[in-house]
Amino acid sequence: MNTRRKFLIQLAGGVGAASLLRAPAVASDGPAKVKESDPLAQALGYKHNTQDVDQEKYPRHDDSQICANCTLYTDPNAKEWGPCSSFGGRLVAEKGWCSAYARRA
Ligand code: SF4
Numbered sequence: 001m002n003t004r005r006k007f008l009i010q011l012a013g014g015v016g017a018a019s020l021l022r023a024p025a026v027a028s029d030g031p032a033k034v035k036e037s038d039p040l041a042q043a044l045g046y047k048h049n050t051q052d053v054d055q056e057k058y059p060r061h062d063d064s065q066i067c068a069n070c071t072l073y074t075d076p077n078a079k080e081w082g083p084c085s086s087f088g089g090r091l092v093a094e095k096g097w098c099s100a101y102a103r104r105a
Helices: 003-021 039-044
Strands: 081-083 091-093
Touching: none
Parallel strands: none
Antiparallel strands: 081 091
């Protein structure tokens, strides 16, 4: 492969990677809602409703733990859906839960 062709391929790869890195967590109509099917949500055991959490898998969970009283829910006044720093500011359900839960003091 000649040097110019190699350079163009590397450039295209770099632009693609840069585009991914700049992909906004905030769509034009506001932050996206986290889906339970998202890979990160699945890794953290996120559920929209704390009562749906697998208690055997997460024995330290209890139903009083909800996103709205988690320190990572960055807008405590947000109703129904609010931003979560564990998910890069995307929205999680007010009554949701994940294994990164940390009760707000
Ligand atoms: S880190 Fe806290 S606010 Fe974010 S999803 Fe988990 S429990 Fe909810």
